[in-house]
Amino acid sequence: MEPILAVQDLSVRIAGLHILQGVSFTVAPTGVTVLLGRNGVGKTTTLRALVGLTPRNGEVRGTVRMQSATLLGQPTHRLVRGGLGYVPEDRCVFAGLTVAENLRLAERRGSTPAYDRVFALFPELQRRSRQRAGSLSGGQQQMLAIGRVLINDNRLLLVDEPTKGLAPKVVTEVAEVLARVAESVPVLLVEQNLAVVRRLARDAVVLAAGQVAWTGDAQRLLAETELTRSLLGVGSVEGHHAAPGSHHAAPGAGRKDGH
Numbered sequence: 320m321e322p323i324l325a326v327q328d329l330s331v332r333i334a335g336l337h338i339l340q341g342v343s344f345t346v347a348p349t350g351v352t353v354l355l356g357r358n359g360v361g362k363t364t365t366l367r368a369l370v371g372l373t374p375r376n377g378e379v380r381g382t383v384r385m386q387s388a389t390l391l392g393q394p395t396h397r398l399v400r401g402g403l404g405y406v407p408e409d410r411c412v413f414a415g416l417t418v419a420e421n422l423r424l425a426e427r428r429g430s431t432p433a434y435d436r437v438f439a440l441f442p443e444l445q446r447r448s449r450q451r452a453g454s455l456s457g458g459q460q461q462m463l464a465i466g467r468v469l470i471n472d473n474r475l476l477l478v479d480e481p482t483k484g485l486a487p488k489v490v491t492e493v494a495e496v497l498a499r500v501a502e503s504v505p506v507l508l509v510e511q512n513l514a515v516v517r518r519l520a521r522d523a524v525v526l527a528a529g530q531v532a533w534t535g536d537a538q539r540l541l542a543e544t545e546l547t548r549s550l551l552g553v554g555s556v557e558g559h560h561a562a563p564g565s566h567h568a569a570p571g572a573g574r575k576d577g578h
Protein backbone atom coordinates (compact mmCIF):
# COMPACT_ATOMS: atom_id res chain seq x y z
CA MET A 320 0.00 0.00 0.00
CA GLU A 321 1.30 3.43 -0.95
CA PRO A 322 1.87 5.58 2.15
CA ILE A 323 -0.40 8.60 2.61
CA LEU A 324 2.61 10.60 3.85
CA ALA A 325 6.30 10.28 3.06
CA VAL A 326 8.75 12.36 5.08
CA GLN A 327 12.26 12.43 3.69
CA ASP A 328 15.27 13.97 5.38
CA LEU A 329 13.29 16.52 7.37
CA SER A 330 15.49 18.96 9.27
CA VAL A 331 14.28 21.81 11.44
CA ARG A 332 16.46 24.47 12.95
CA ILE A 333 15.01 27.01 15.33
CA ALA A 334 17.03 29.87 16.84
CA GLY A 335 20.23 28.16 15.76
CA LEU A 336 19.28 24.83 17.37
CA HIS A 337 19.15 21.72 15.19
CA ILE A 338 15.94 20.21 16.54
CA LEU A 339 15.33 17.66 13.77
CA GLN A 340 18.26 16.30 11.82
CA GLY A 341 17.28 14.30 8.77
CA VAL A 342 14.08 12.62 9.89
CA SER A 343 12.55 10.13 7.41
CA PHE A 344 9.45 7.98 7.86
CA THR A 345 6.19 7.09 6.18
CA VAL A 346 2.59 6.99 7.35
CA ALA A 347 0.35 4.14 6.22
CA PRO A 348 -2.84 5.08 4.33
CA THR A 349 -5.04 3.48 7.01
CA GLY A 350 -4.99 3.23 10.79
CA VAL A 351 -2.90 5.00 13.38
CA THR A 352 0.83 5.62 13.14
CA VAL A 353 2.22 6.83 16.44
CA LEU A 354 5.15 9.22 16.77
CA LEU A 355 6.98 8.50 20.02
CA GLY A 356 10.04 9.72 21.87
CA ARG A 357 11.16 11.17 25.15
CA ASN A 358 10.15 14.67 26.23
CA GLY A 359 11.62 17.43 24.09
CA VAL A 360 12.82 15.13 21.33
CA GLY A 361 10.95 16.99 18.58
CA LYS A 362 7.56 15.30 18.13
CA THR A 363 5.54 18.52 18.18
CA THR A 364 8.19 20.21 16.04
CA THR A 365 7.69 17.44 13.46
CA LEU A 366 3.90 17.85 13.31
CA ARG A 367 4.18 21.63 13.16
CA ALA A 368 6.71 21.42 10.32
CA LEU A 369 4.36 19.12 8.36
CA VAL A 370 1.50 21.60 8.64
CA GLY A 371 3.60 24.69 7.91
CA LEU A 372 3.64 26.09 11.44
CA THR A 373 7.35 26.27 12.16
CA PRO A 374 8.07 29.63 13.83
CA ARG A 375 9.31 32.44 11.61
CA ASN A 376 12.82 32.22 13.03
CA GLY A 377 12.93 28.54 12.06
CA GLU A 378 14.32 26.87 8.97
CA VAL A 379 12.82 23.69 7.49
CA ARG A 380 14.52 21.43 4.96
CA GLY A 381 13.64 18.12 3.39
CA THR A 382 10.79 16.69 1.36
CA VAL A 383 7.30 15.83 2.54
CA ARG A 384 4.75 14.34 0.19
CA MET A 385 1.09 13.62 0.86
CA GLN A 386 0.32 11.30 -2.04
CA SER A 387 1.25 13.41 -5.07
CA ALA A 388 1.33 16.79 -3.27
CA THR A 389 4.48 18.38 -1.90
CA LEU A 390 3.75 19.89 1.52
CA LEU A 391 6.83 21.81 2.67
CA GLY A 392 6.77 25.45 1.70
CA GLN A 393 2.99 25.61 1.32
CA PRO A 394 1.00 27.87 3.63
CA THR A 395 -1.02 26.18 6.36
CA HIS A 396 -4.42 27.27 5.02
CA ARG A 397 -3.68 25.60 1.68
CA LEU A 398 -2.49 22.39 3.36
CA VAL A 399 -5.62 22.27 5.47
CA ARG A 400 -7.81 22.90 2.42
CA GLY A 401 -5.97 20.04 0.74
CA GLY A 402 -7.11 17.65 3.46
CA LEU A 403 -4.43 17.81 6.14
CA GLY A 404 -6.25 18.06 9.47
CA TYR A 405 -4.32 19.22 12.55
CA VAL A 406 -5.40 18.95 16.18
CA PRO A 407 -2.74 20.84 18.16
CA GLU A 408 -1.56 19.98 21.64
CA ASP A 409 -3.10 23.05 23.28
CA ARG A 410 -6.59 22.28 21.87
CA CYS A 411 -7.06 25.85 20.59
CA VAL A 412 -10.79 26.25 21.12
CA PHE A 413 -12.20 29.78 21.35
CA ALA A 414 -13.08 29.94 25.03
CA GLY A 415 -15.42 32.92 24.72
CA LEU A 416 -17.47 31.38 21.90
CA THR A 417 -20.09 28.66 22.12
CA VAL A 418 -19.55 25.10 20.94
CA ALA A 419 -21.73 25.81 17.87
CA GLU A 420 -19.74 28.96 17.04
CA ASN A 421 -16.44 27.10 17.40
CA LEU A 422 -17.66 24.47 14.94
CA ARG A 423 -19.05 27.05 12.52
CA LEU A 424 -15.72 28.91 12.43
CA ALA A 425 -13.96 25.68 11.48
CA GLU A 426 -16.09 25.15 8.35
CA ARG A 427 -14.08 25.33 5.16
CA ARG A 428 -15.50 27.50 2.45
CA GLY A 429 -16.60 25.53 -0.58
CA SER A 430 -17.19 22.22 1.19
CA THR A 431 -20.23 20.87 3.00
CA PRO A 432 -19.68 20.73 6.77
CA ALA A 433 -20.17 17.24 8.19
CA TYR A 434 -22.17 18.03 11.34
CA ASP A 435 -23.74 14.56 11.22
CA ARG A 436 -20.31 12.94 11.46
CA VAL A 437 -19.21 15.18 14.33
CA PHE A 438 -22.41 14.78 16.35
CA ALA A 439 -22.49 11.02 15.79
CA LEU A 440 -19.01 10.81 17.33
CA PHE A 441 -19.64 13.43 19.99
CA PRO A 442 -23.33 13.62 20.98
CA GLU A 443 -22.18 15.68 23.96
CA LEU A 444 -21.20 18.53 21.63
CA GLN A 445 -24.69 18.67 20.19
CA ARG A 446 -26.23 18.72 23.66
CA ARG A 447 -23.86 21.50 24.70
CA SER A 448 -23.90 23.50 21.47
CA ARG A 449 -24.93 26.73 23.26
CA GLN A 450 -22.37 26.36 26.04
CA ARG A 451 -19.27 28.53 26.00
CA ALA A 452 -16.23 26.43 25.11
CA GLY A 453 -14.26 27.90 28.01
CA SER A 454 -16.67 26.33 30.47
CA LEU A 455 -16.31 22.81 29.02
CA SER A 456 -14.22 20.21 30.85
CA GLY A 457 -10.77 19.38 29.49
CA GLY A 458 -12.11 16.22 27.87
CA GLN A 459 -15.04 18.05 26.28
CA GLN A 460 -12.67 20.72 24.95
CA GLN A 461 -10.53 17.98 23.42
CA MET A 462 -13.64 16.49 21.78
CA LEU A 463 -14.46 19.95 20.41
CA ALA A 464 -10.92 20.40 19.10
CA ILE A 465 -11.18 17.07 17.27
CA GLY A 466 -14.73 17.88 16.14
CA ARG A 467 -13.55 21.17 14.62
CA VAL A 468 -11.19 19.24 12.37
CA LEU A 469 -13.70 16.49 11.51
CA ILE A 470 -16.32 19.00 10.37
CA ASN A 471 -14.34 18.93 7.11
CA ASP A 472 -13.16 16.02 5.00
CA ASN A 473 -9.54 15.07 5.62
CA ARG A 474 -7.05 12.82 3.91
CA LEU A 475 -4.75 12.65 6.95
CA LEU A 476 -5.08 13.80 10.55
CA LEU A 477 -2.18 14.98 12.68
CA VAL A 478 -3.12 14.75 16.36
CA ASP A 479 -0.77 16.00 19.09
CA GLU A 480 -1.06 14.48 22.59
CA PRO A 481 -4.86 14.44 22.74
CA THR A 482 -4.99 12.74 26.14
CA LYS A 483 -2.52 15.00 27.92
CA GLY A 484 -3.76 16.17 31.31
CA LEU A 485 -7.06 14.29 31.10
CA ALA A 486 -8.57 12.04 33.78
CA PRO A 487 -8.17 8.28 33.12
CA LYS A 488 -11.84 7.77 32.23
CA VAL A 489 -11.71 10.63 29.73
CA VAL A 490 -8.44 9.31 28.29
CA THR A 491 -10.30 6.09 27.49
CA GLU A 492 -13.15 8.03 25.85
CA VAL A 493 -10.78 10.07 23.69
CA ALA A 494 -8.94 6.89 22.68
CA GLU A 495 -12.24 5.24 21.69
CA VAL A 496 -13.19 8.23 19.58
CA LEU A 497 -9.82 8.27 17.85
CA ALA A 498 -10.15 4.55 17.13
CA ARG A 499 -13.46 5.25 15.38
CA VAL A 500 -12.02 8.23 13.51
CA ALA A 501 -9.10 6.13 12.32
CA GLU A 502 -11.50 3.67 10.69
CA SER A 503 -12.04 6.24 7.96
CA VAL A 504 -9.01 8.59 8.04
CA PRO A 505 -5.35 7.72 8.65
CA VAL A 506 -3.89 9.37 11.74
CA LEU A 507 -0.37 10.40 12.70
CA LEU A 508 -0.58 10.59 16.49
CA VAL A 509 1.80 11.95 19.09
CA GLU A 510 0.95 10.17 22.33
CA GLN A 511 2.86 9.59 25.57
CA ASN A 512 0.29 7.33 27.21
CA LEU A 513 1.41 3.84 26.23
CA ALA A 514 -1.94 2.27 27.10
CA VAL A 515 -3.49 4.54 24.49
CA VAL A 516 -0.73 3.66 22.05
CA ARG A 517 -1.43 -0.02 22.64
CA ARG A 518 -5.15 0.54 22.07
CA LEU A 519 -4.71 2.50 18.83
CA ALA A 520 -1.41 2.22 17.05
CA ARG A 521 -0.41 -0.15 14.32
CA ASP A 522 2.89 1.45 13.31
CA ALA A 523 5.40 3.35 15.42
CA VAL A 524 8.09 5.88 14.65
CA VAL A 525 10.42 6.68 17.55
CA LEU A 526 12.51 9.84 17.62
CA ALA A 527 15.70 10.22 19.64
CA ALA A 528 18.22 13.03 19.49
CA GLY A 529 16.50 14.68 16.53
CA GLN A 530 16.56 11.52 14.42
CA VAL A 531 14.49 8.41 13.83
CA ALA A 532 15.75 5.79 16.27
CA TRP A 533 13.26 3.01 15.46
CA THR A 534 10.35 2.29 13.15
CA GLY A 535 8.14 -0.77 13.02
CA ASP A 536 5.14 -2.52 14.47
CA ALA A 537 3.85 -0.56 17.49
CA GLN A 538 2.56 -3.66 19.27
CA ARG A 539 5.92 -5.39 18.97
CA LEU A 540 7.65 -2.34 20.37
CA LEU A 541 5.35 -2.29 23.39
CA ALA A 542 5.83 -6.01 23.94
CA GLU A 543 9.59 -5.49 24.22
CA THR A 544 10.01 -4.05 27.69
CA GLU A 545 13.73 -3.39 27.38
CA LEU A 546 13.42 -1.84 23.95
CA THR A 547 10.57 0.39 25.11
CA ARG A 548 12.61 1.39 28.13
CA SER A 549 15.73 2.18 26.13
CA LEU A 550 13.86 4.22 23.52
CA LEU A 551 11.27 5.94 25.68
CA GLY A 552 12.68 5.76 29.18
CA VAL A 553 9.60 3.98 30.48
CA GLY A 554 8.67 0.39 31.20
CA SER A 555 6.00 -1.73 29.59
CA VAL A 556 2.33 -0.81 29.61
CA GLU A 557 0.56 -1.85 32.79
CA GLY A 558 -0.75 -5.38 32.46
CA HIS A 559 1.15 -5.93 29.24
CA HIS A 560 4.41 -7.76 29.68
CA ALA A 561 6.88 -9.03 27.16
CA ALA A 562 6.69 -12.76 26.71
CA PRO A 563 9.45 -14.60 28.60
CA GLY A 564 12.48 -14.98 26.40
CA SER A 565 11.22 -12.54 23.79
CA HIS A 566 13.80 -10.76 21.72
CA HIS A 567 14.04 -7.50 19.85
CA ALA A 568 11.79 -7.21 16.84
CA ALA A 569 12.70 -9.57 14.05
CA PRO A 570 14.64 -8.15 11.09
CA GLY A 571 12.25 -6.43 8.77
CA ALA A 572 9.66 -5.85 11.50
CA GLY A 573 11.54 -3.00 13.06
CA ARG A 574 14.76 -1.06 12.90
CA LYS A 575 17.00 0.16 15.65
CA ASP A 576 19.73 2.54 14.72
CA GLY A 577 22.09 2.20 17.58
CA HIS A 578 20.66 4.82 19.97
Ligand SMILES: Nc1ncnc2c1ncn2[C@@H]1O[C@H](COP(=O)(O)OP(=O)(O)OP(=O)(O)O)[C@@H](O)[C@H]1O
Pocket residue numbers: 333334336338356357358359360361362363364365374
Ligand atom coordinates in the same frame (compact mmCIF):
# COMPACT_ATOMS: atom_id res chain seq x y z
N1 LIG B 1 10.07 28.01 19.07
C1 LIG B 1 11.09 27.39 19.66
N2 LIG B 1 12.20 28.06 20.02
C2 LIG B 1 13.26 27.42 20.60
N3 LIG B 1 13.28 26.09 20.86
C3 LIG B 1 12.21 25.38 20.52
C4 LIG B 1 11.05 25.97 19.91
N4 LIG B 1 10.14 24.99 19.69
C5 LIG B 1 10.69 23.84 20.16
N5 LIG B 1 11.92 24.08 20.66
C6 LIG B 1 12.81 23.08 21.28
O1 LIG B 1 12.84 21.96 20.42
C7 LIG B 1 12.91 20.76 21.16
C8 LIG B 1 11.78 19.86 20.72
O2 LIG B 1 10.53 20.38 21.18
P1 LIG B 1 9.15 19.65 20.87
O3 LIG B 1 8.07 20.44 21.54
O4 LIG B 1 9.04 19.40 19.44
O5 LIG B 1 9.38 18.27 21.62
P2 LIG B 1 8.35 17.11 21.95
O6 LIG B 1 9.02 15.85 21.60
O7 LIG B 1 7.04 17.39 21.34
O8 LIG B 1 8.28 17.27 23.53
P3 LIG B 1 7.13 16.90 24.61
O9 LIG B 1 7.02 15.43 24.60
O10 LIG B 1 7.73 17.43 25.89
O11 LIG B 1 5.89 17.62 24.19
C9 LIG B 1 12.84 21.16 22.63
O12 LIG B 1 14.15 21.16 23.15
C10 LIG B 1 12.28 22.56 22.59
O13 LIG B 1 12.71 23.31 23.69
